[in-house]
Amino acid sequence: MNNISPKTAAERLLKRVEKPGRYTGGEFGQVIKDKASVRARFAFCFPDTYEIGMSNLGVRILYGSINSQPDLWCERAYAPWSDMEEQLRKYRIPLYAHESGDALSDFDFVGFTLQYELCYTNVLNMLELGGIPLLSSERGEDCPIVVGGGPCSYNPEPIADFFDVFSIGEGEAALPEMLRLYVDMKESGEYSRAEFLHRLAKIPGFYVPSLYEVSYNSDGTVREYRPRFDDIPAKITKRIIKDLDTAYYPDRFIMPYIETVHDRIVLEVYRGCIRGCRFCQAGMVYRPIREKSVEVLNRYAKLLYDATGYDEISLSSLSISDYSHIDGLCDTLLKWTDDAKINLSLPSMRIDSFTKELMEKISTVRTGGLTFAPEAGTQRLRDAINKNVCEEDLLRACRVAFEAGKSSVKLYFMMGLPTETLEDVEGIGTLARHVLDAYYETTKGVKGRRSPTVTLSCSCFIPKPFTAFQWEPQNPLEELHEKQRYLRSKINDPKIKFNYHDAEVCRLEAVFARGDRRLAKALLRAHEKGVKFDSWEEFFDYDGWMQTFDECGIDPSFYANREFGEDEVLPWDIIDCGVTKEFLLRERHNAYISKTNKNCAEQCTGCGANRLGGERTWCSCRDLKTSY
Amino acid sequence: MVQLSGSENIILSGDELLSRDVGELPASPEKPLQIRAKFYKIGMMQYISHLDLVRTMTRIIVRSGVPAWYSQGFNPRLKLTFSLPLSIGTQSECEFFDIRLISPMSSAEIMSRLNRSLTDEMQIVAVYPGTRRFGDIAWADYEIKLTSPSLSENAARELADLYTSPLVVTKRSKTGDKEVDILPFLSLRSCRFEDGSVTLRALLSADSANYLNPEYLVRAAQDRLGLALDDPFGECYTIVRKEVYLDDRTTVFR
Numbered sequence: 001m002n003n004i005s006p007k008t009a010a011e012r013l014l015k016r017v018e019k020p021g022r023y024t025g026g027e028f029g030q031v032i033k034d035k036a037s038v039r040a041r042f043a044f045c046f047p048d049t050y051e052i053g054m055s056n057l058g059v060r061i062l063y064g065s066i067n068s069q070p071d072l073w074c075e076r077a078y079a080p081w082s083d084m085e086e087q088l089r090k091y092r093i094p095l096y097a098h099e100s101g102d103a104l105s106d107f108d109f110v111g112f113t114l115q116y117e118l119c120y121t122n123v124l125n126m127l128e129l130g131g132i133p134l135l136s137s138e139r140g141e142d143c144p145i146v147v148g149g150g151p152c153s154y155n156p157e158p159i160a161d162f163f164d165v166f167s168i169g170e171g172e173a174a175l176p177e178m179l180r181l182y183v184d185m186k187e188s189g190e191y192s193r194a195e196f197l198h199r200l201a202k203i204p205g206f207y208v209p210s211l212y213e214v215s216y217n218s219d220g221t222v223r224e225y226r227p228r229f230d231d232i233p234a235k236i237t238k239r240i241i242k243d244l245d246t247a248y249y250p251d252r253f254i255m256p257y258i259e260t261v262h263d264r265i266v267l268e269v270y271r272g273c274i275r276g277c278r279f280c281q282a283g284m285v286y287r288p289i290r291e292k293s294v295e296v297l298n299r300y301a302k303l304l305y306d307a308t309g310y311d312e313i314s315l316s317s318l319s320i321s322d323y324s325h326i327d328g329l330c331d332t333l334l335k336w337t338d339d340a341k342i343n344l345s346l347p348s349m350r351i352d353s354f355t356k357e358l359m360e361k362i363s364t365v366r367t368g369g370l371t372f373a374p375e376a377g378t379q380r381l382r383d384a385i386n387k388n389v390c391e392e393d394l395l396r397a398c399r400v401a402f403e404a405g406k407s408s409v410k411l412y413f414m415m416g417l418p419t420e421t422l423e424d425v426e427g428i429g430t431l432a433r434h435v436l437d438a439y440y441e442t443t444k445g446v447k448g449r450r451s452p453t454v455t456l457s458c459s460c461f462i463p464k465p466f467t468a469f470q471w472e473p474q475n476p477l478e479e480l481h482e483k484q485r486y487l488r489s490k491i492n493d494p495k496i497k498f499n500y501h502d503a504e505v506c507r508l509e510a511v512f513a514r515g516d517r518r519l520a521k522a523l524l525r526a527h528e529k530g531v532k533f534d535s536w537e538e539f540f541d542y543d544g545w546m547q548t549f550d551e552c553g554i555d556p557s558f559y560a561n562r563e564f565g566e567d568e569v570l571p572w573d574i575i576d577c578g579v580t581k582e583f584l585l586r587e588r589h590n591a592y593i594s595k596t597n598k599n600c601a602e603q604c605t606g607c608g609a610n611r612l613g614g615e616r617t618w619c620s621c622r623d624l625k626t627s628y
Numbered sequence: 629m630v631q632l633s634g635s636e637n638i639i640l641s642g643d644e645l646l647s648r649d650v651g652e653l654p655a656s657p658e659k660p661l662q663i664r665a666k667f668y669k670i671g672m673m674q675y676i677s678h679l680d681l682v683r684t685m686t687r688i689i690v691r692s693g694v695p696a697w698y699s700q701g702f703n704p705r706l707k708l709t710f711s712l713p714l715s716i717g718t719q720s721e722c723e724f725f726d727i728r729l730i731s732p733m734s735s736a737e738i739m740s741r742l743n744r745s746l747t748d749e750m751q752i753v754a755v756y757p758g759t760r761r762f763g764d765i766a767w768a769d770y771e772i773k774l775t776s777p778s779l780s781e782n783a784a785r786e787l788a789d790l791y792t793s794p795l796v797v798t799k800r801s802k803t804g805d806k807e808v809d810i811l812p813f814l815s816l817r818s819c820r821f822e823d824g825s826v827t828l829r830a831l832l833s834a835d836s837a838n839y840l841n842p843e844y845l846v847r848a849a850q851d852r853l854g855l856a857l858d859d860p861f862g863e864c865y866t867i868v869r870k871e872v873y874l875d876d877r878t879t880v881f882r
């Protein structure tokens with residue numbers, strides 16, 4: 001193994017793993033560069049399996065945007081499944097990047113996209129397998145700079161000790177800029193790890209946790225964040241791409257050999273969300289709302305079709321039917337996609353936008369399963385969370401579907417939402433029965449119709465940073481179980497199926513979602529015990545986690561089940577995501593009086609994200625250009 | 629080196645066929661032209677399953693702009709057929725697939741369009757007007773290399789003996805395990821010891837009724853010589869499919 005690359009070594013042991021296709025690399029569309037002509041190398045790590053990572057749009061965008069610069073090279077790495085990990089450890093082969101086959105420790109930068117809290121143990125495991133010290137304080141001059149980004153970096157505190165820097169917000173421009181600074185400093189001889197991180201901290205959107213000192217009050221809450229230098233900002237404002245039309249977007253995708261979660265073309269239509277559901281983090285942190293024009297989307301759809309040969313185009317955004325030109329976009333695409341035998345899919349449709357015309361146009365709606373997300377069982381609670389959907393909307397959408405021959409629907413709900421009572425829980429079952437009634441009404445007298453099914457899929461509310469509910473306690477585990485049992489007891493129709501998420505998983509997620517730096521200890525301890533793949537049922541060990549917290553003197557309820565004080569310094573107050581704390585607080589109080597808002601297309605509710613600027617919005621964001 | 633009789637008179641006919649340019653033959657939507665591609669699949673690519681290979685190749689052909697024929701009907705499908713499937717963990721220098729052209733394109737152009745999308749561990753080496761049915765493949769020639777510090781000249785002799793005498797193995801199938809003598813389905817060509825490895829070449833039956841997986845030979849060797857062959861950096865083995873033949877065991881399939 002002395003002078004062969006880790007990947008060449010790995011080739012020999014793939015006979016002994018279950019899904020070797022995950023580790024081969026060599027896919028069409030991967031970027032190979034000549035090491036000699038490259039000035040900085042970045043290993044983009046996805047802390048979950050290859051199948052999940054390969055489908056991630058953010059990875060595709062950032063991979064392409066770094067690689068679009070000839071002297072920068074971005075490669076990929078994924079979390080090896082346990083059988084592969086065992087082999088790598090047994091033969092002392094470091095975790096390698098798929099393109100060059102080089103160990104992670106050989107890179108200038110190792111970046112992790114943090115998609116969900118339960119991937120944190122995988123981050124630690126990948127660092128260790130890659131031969132990189134886990135704690136940023138232990139990394140020497142020659143170690144790669146470890147960078148984090150993605151949704152979880154809006155509260156990076158639980159993992160702050162393991163990262164040298166976080167890129168906050170949209171990374172298309174920020175990451176190449178960081179690499180450029182590195183190259184310049186290296187080549188001018190000014191580079192040292194400390195000096196680089198200090199300079200980086202002065203660039204907007206970069207949070208270097210080691211340069212901020214945190215102190216705590218006697219009750220365990222955060223007292224303050226203090227910058228260690230005068231010339232770095234007290235708060236890190238997220239970066240955004242102002243104009244999505246001219247921003248980098250990939251014109252080809254890497255084509256996996258093995259089947260991945262989503263094998264299809266993905267078009268990102270807009271960023272942000274006009275709705276403002278009070279539990280939803282994505283709806284807040286991706287504001288302000290900026291869209292792409294139909295022409296640009298259509299151009300990329302064609303480029304990607306030529307480059308991939310995929311037979312499905314998915315229009316991706318938080319609530320696709322809200323796009324200002326949704327009909328125009330569909331019609332423009334359908335002009336050529338039908339002939340090319342390409343299906344269009346709209347994965348995030350709102351109930352109130354579901355129409356007969358749309359169903360006829362969109363083949364995946366025609367053939368696929370039907371899912372709606374009322375989120376709560378009663379109108380009162382739907383108003384409290386600002387969902388702005390009423391029962392009649394849902395029943396109307398279902399009738400359209402039933403008339404067109406469908407006989408099953410899936411409904412998503414969240415249990416344990418703030419202000420929820422047992423009446424709201426029971427309302428979920430009642431709603432399901434009304435959907436069944438709607439089926440019988442619509443199909444009365446029609447022969448040969450199948451018996452209907454309504455599937456209820458219930459997750460648990462998790463208070464997330466930068467939402468109106470960020471201060472709210474999660475229901476204690478016992479209460480969540482009680483509510484699940486209660487709903488089950490209220491459903492006695494076999495045509496209604498009831499699935500619910502593991503409340504224990506949701507609790508662990510809540511701990512890390514609102515955690516602070518002191519959780520690093522628990523993550524380290526869990527990692528030492530071999531904990532990984534927490535989001536996978538076969539690995540998740542709740543009792544093990546509770547024991548770990550106990551050993552570290554950490555009370556998980558402090559993070560998950562405590563009501564955070566409105567004047568408390570929150571661990572994520574160090575980040576400015578655009579939306580202001582005042583707005584969120586206002587929204588929290590609106591929830592208590594079940595006051596709904598108009599959506600951003602109708603009226604601005606003053607979230608504050610417009611401060612960040614941006615172009616091409618169809619909303620009432622002040623200061624944003626609405627040229628389109 | 630143990631050289632067995634009969635292996636020297638292989639007639640390498642058919643290779644002139646490989647250089648025939650399909651671009652000179654008529655092709656139209658009414659009369660599509662069947663063409664054949666010969667490719668290899670080695671290194672990391674040995675871990676891509678047959679199913680994944682079919683899916684990948686379909687996409688590559690679709691986006692290559694090669695004028696391929698699609699089945700008609702509500703859900704048009706690319707007409708693409710592969711020869712003998714290859715097990716995961718077996719490399720091959722000799723794989724084939726067929727497509728049909730609806731308008732002429734030269735072999736060189738087709739190859740360059742498809743190879744652009746493939747890694748250097750899987751490349752098409754010829755595109756030609758192949759007409760023999762894949763079902764005519766009756767034998768496949770494998771190179772099996774066993775590596776272990778415990779091997780010697782002696783082991784090579786012992787294995788040569790093993791593979792030329794009745795050899796009963798347990799074959800797994802959907803209907804249960806079966807004891808089968810595989811000697812009628814195997815013909816050893818050579819078996820030699822060199823640098824701590826025994827390399828054997830053998831023709832194995834490859835027709836659908838009697839397909840013999842080369843892994844059986846490895847297992848028989850493990851049992852006979854008491855080898856574990858489970859250390860990728862010590863005692864291990866590799867299998868490469870080198871060539872495929874017709875029923876006469878001498879005419880190469882093209």
Ligand code: SF4
Binds near residue numbers: 600603606610620
């Ligand atoms: S500034 Fe106003 S319109 Fe814009 S996203 Fe915020 S609330 Fe909506």
